[in-house]
Amino acid sequence: DTGVSQNPRHKITKRGQNVTFRCDPISEHNRLYWYRQTLGQGPEFLTYFQNEAQLEKSRLLSDRFSAERPKGSFSTLEIQRTEQGDSAMYLCASSLKPGETQYFGPGTRLLVL
Amino acid sequence: AQTVTQSQPEMSVQEAETVTLSCTYDTSESDYYLFWYKQPPSRQMILVIRQEAYKQQNATENRFSVNFQKAAKSFSLKISDSQLGDAAMYFCAYRGPLGGGYQKVTFGTGTKLQVIP
Numbered sequence: 001d002t003g004v005s006q007n008p009r010h011k012i013t014k015r016g017q018n019v020t021f022r023c024d025p026i027s028e029h030n031r032l033y034w035y036r037q038t039l040g041q042g043p044e045f046l047t048y049f050q051n052e053a054q055l056e057k058s059r060l061l062s063d064r065f066s067a068e069r070p071k072g073s074f075s076t077l078e079i080q081r082t083e084q085g086d087s088a089m090y091l092c093a094s095s096l097k098p099g100e101t102q103y104f105g106p107g108t109r110l111l112v113l
Numbered sequence: 114a115q116t117v118t119q120s121q122p123e124m125s126v127q128e129a130e131t132v133t134l135s136c137t138y139d140t141s142e143s144d145y146y147l148f149w150y151k152q153p154p155s156r157q158m159i160l161v162i163r164q165e166a167y168k169q170q171n172a173t174e175n176r177f178s179v180n181f182q183k184a185a186k187s188f189s190l191k192i193s194d195s196q197l198g199d200a201a202m203y204f205c206a207y208r209g210p211l212g213g214g215y216q217k218v219t220f221g222t223g224t225k226l227q228v229i230p
Binding site for chain 1: 117148156158159160163204218219220223
């Protein structure tokens with residue numbers, strides 16, 4: 001069990017560029033979650049997958065954001081036309097079953113210049 | 114909507130002493146889950162302790178214990194024999210009942226704990 005991994009750990013981009021983050025959950029965890037954490041705040045829920053199905057999306061997830069989990073294993077989060085307000089830590093978490101604890105990855109810190 | 118409130122932005126404790134972090138939440142559900150997560154500086158978030166609302170007994174994990182007051186919607190964390198490694202941001206978090214489509218976890222704004230040698 002290697003834990004949840006996220007890549008890259010840091011990303012600096014210019015406003016208007018597209019960025020993509022990857023999350024690899026703990027093996028056999030079929031539930032995967034994305035959160036966003038801004039400085040000094042707790043994480044805020046973005047979206048949730050059960051296997052490859054995206055079952056829940058927050059209103060925080062504007063149409064510039066898209067998340068996929070094509071084979072029910074790793075997931076990607078893409079932000080198109082980045083804005084300075086997108087600067088944050090993007091956290092991924094996974095769990096085995098409903099009600100099980102969500103285990104978090106180290107996050108990807110995004111800075112939009 | 115569920116909300117989680119942590120009214121102590123920062124706390125400090127002397128090494129080996131005991132500290133209590135406060136958390137209140139708001140929900141209309143009777144069955145739910147509460148968590149305390151720890152986030153050390155520049156490191157990933159890890160689970161400290163978990164409480165199921167249907168359990169009356171307070172959860173305990175080694176030096177960490179909770180005081181769960183369901184009627185008051187209060188969920189405080191007590192850290193005994195504080196160690197330097199306990200210094201971190203602590204987040205209180207809420208998750209709704211199973212089967213209700215409540216998969217997301219709602220976090221408070223965190224309490225930064227400083228441990229003084």
